[in-house]
Amino acid sequence: MKFVAVSSCPTGIAHTYMAAEALEQAARAAGHEITVETQGSAGLSPLPAETIAAADAVIFAADVEVRDRGRFDGKPLVDVGVKRAISAAADVISEAEQVARESAAVMAEAGAPGTSPVAPEAEPAALATKVTPGAGVGTRIRQWLMTGVSYMIPFVAAGGILIALGFMIGGYEIVDVELSSVVEDFNVFSSTSWAALFFHVGAAAFGFLVPILAGFIAFAIADRPGLAPGVVGGALALAVDAGFLGGIAAGFVGGFTALWISRIPVGKALRGVMPVVVIPLVATAVTGLVMLVLLGAPLSAAASGLENWLTGLTGANMVLLGALLGLMMAFDMGGPVNKVAYTFATTGLAGAATAADSTNLIIMAAVMAAGMTPPLGLALATVVRKRLFSRAERENGRAAWLLGASFITEGAIPFAAADPLRVIPSIMAGSAVTGAMVMGIGNTLRAPHGGIWVIGLIGQPALYLLAIVAGAVVTAGCVIGLKSLRRVPDPEDAAVAVGA
Template identity: 60%
Template sequence: MKLLAVTACPTGIAHTYMAAEALEVAAEEAGHEIVVETQGSAGSTPFTPEQLAEAEAIILAADVEVRDKERFAHLPTIAVGVKKAIGGADGLIEAAVAEATARPKAAAGTVPAQRSESRDMSVKSSGPGFGSKLRGWLMTGVSYVIPFVAAGGLLIALGFALGGYQITEAPDIVSVGDDGVVSSAFNAASLMSWAALSFQIGSLAFSLLVPVLAGFIAYAIADRPALVPGFVGGLIAVQTQAGFLGGLVAGLLAGALIYWLKTFRVPRALAGIMPVLVLPLIGTAVVGAVMFVVVGQPLAAATTGLTSWLNGLSGTNAVLLGALLGLMMAFDMGGPVNKAAYAFAVAGLSTESDTALLIMAAVMAAGMTPPLAMALATTVRKRLFTEVEQENGRAAWLLGASFITEGAIPFAAADPLRVIPSLMVGSAVTGSLSMAFGSTLRAPHGGIFVVPLIGNPFAYLFAIVAGTLVSAALVIALKSVGRRTTAEADVPATATAPATAAVA
């Protein structure tokens, strides 16, 4: 038989090409012909019309969104994760042949009626469950976010390294006056100018994290028509301080809405403009309204309420307050709860009270812990994490040291139920220890670069290390349990791979 395959992993590097090679070898040994399209970081060479017309089945081995998958709608399809192609290519070839025999392909360019409604939603699934699909959608969004986290975070860290914590107060490199005149404050001979330039470029890159996450989650669910509603929903999540959790909601909402709208049959005259005009227009209007009216306002009110609540707790036990602030800093990592704790700490600096300095130190320490914990976990137990998570873990060392809590967002977005609680516990330990040790801080930012400004610095660093160890240990333990559970659940399915791998 003549078969096709598409391989794709979040990083688009190793697993993409390893899976392709495994499928090619397995097909040759079984006496079949196969052409593999590797959708990797270096780009891809699409199938020719002749290859699409001659193929009898296709294998989609991908952990991220397969691009232009409507090309394969006429083919019997096997959809699995990329790792299954590396370790079980023989079984996939057998399953593809069996599927092609049981379900002969339709004419090229047509979609069998009984399968048209499930094609888009099944590409990511390595199994029949909704959880597999959801993880695939989230991983697609995360895979596009990672370069922004790495580039923006490292530029911000460079800004702090060159200019110190004062860099957050540096004037904009380019500004527009009331008279509309554009002026530049950049001085090539000034180190502070270079520091401010690096910090401001990095901050702009970071401002795109949530919109990119939301946009590509939506894209994973419903393809290109969902990009605009997803991006706009993510921008609204930032504007309304809904944070990355708001971005997740916006992406899932936009994708589900566009996917639902695509199920309606429209007159032939409208079919051509649906994906470029009608769907983005309706999707953006609906998602924007929901994010502004339903999601944004309640979270903004929650932020105000949390800030008031924290002000009322200032006189309570210092250790308990430190633990509470640590929980808040790790809960949404840059979102409204995190910002409420940080705003509470920064506002207290103006009072010059000893309690305010203790709170600022605890908040920054707790905010440094999540990225450091994920960096440590990916270093100690690499096999529990994907290749993209391992790469992001290496960047998280510097992001955590620079007090950029958002460095842990890719991990939390991909596996929120295990990662977020683990990070919250570790940050609570760090916050409570920082308060117990009496560490103080006058700077509102800077991470490790402002250690000389910290009171009782060695105990402060010990608190960060302790919380990092706790979070990393919990993440590893929870992921190990989940890995064993998944392996046990896969045992009966392995024996019937050809029957269960096929996606109708």
């Protein structure tokens, strides 16, 4: 059979592409053809209309609304979440086979032709929200926030790593080099010039973090009319030193203001200028008023209090914060709770002091290490006690080494989906140990991502690796111990044993 599929997750990063790969492998193993469209952060390459028309069934592996869904109208459909496509891809393919057969049988009975009409061409890819229509209030709030985070992450990665490279090449004193000297006196053969260039470009990228976060929260709420008030509100949050808390508030204020204005009934004469002039004008003015006059001072005080609290952390308090961040990073492996901890670290990184011992740099190091631990610990467990894991889990374990080393926590999802009651507590324990150790040791990290590949940017790298290894060992030990209490044989392994 021939299938087409669409995969998409709230952030459009790891889950999206892992689901696509799992479906492709399962389809090949079953002797079918499949073409997957990934609607992720790397952009959208729409499936050709003729490919859709020739498909026997469609698979949606999505936790958010599929873009241009109308292209697939009339096709048999299997609609599942991303995590199920990752952990049970073979079952999803079997369901697609079933719905395709049932549809073919119905068409045969009705005397309908065996081929479907050509699907309409997809519209050009555009900015997309991560919000599911009709979802509950709590779900929508989470998805509004995740939309802002997903569009913010490229600025975090680019800006953070460029700043880190600047410090690595030129030292922390590179902040004293003026931007004008880069423009006027740049020397291709000078390491100081390159360091200053990287630092200033990275700082410019980091300067967009809060405005982009706010702008796309507002965009998720009110679509395009929310962008201008959201971005401006985010910039004002920075101007009054309200930080990322102010950015979140600005996103909601700008989004709901734009949404409210867009729903006001107006005459035909004004409809054309409403989205271009009236909504951005009024919504931006109202958002500015709220941010500067009403919320600016209290949010600035809250952000300052949070910064002072972090700066004042020492000893046991640092260790406890590291453990908490570790628990959050492992709890849902790339989901909302994980992203809250990651966003907390990266937005703190954007405003971190330049000193090498800044608390914000230590928090970033703890978050990345705790996010690396779950896949590495589970990979270790599949090596130490193979018989406790199914053949598919052992295959996933081999991939988890690279995923964990690259700070892709989602590498633990297949294990957690298959056995959540044993795996999730185990990985949380390991990540809590790693986070606590990193905070206790005082490792620092300027890069917001990269895993083992940015080891040169990590303070005390040997001890950092030791903390990760310790957490991975705890994870492996816990999951082996819990699985040993009740061993469930893998049917594939049993079949092999009987055949032998």
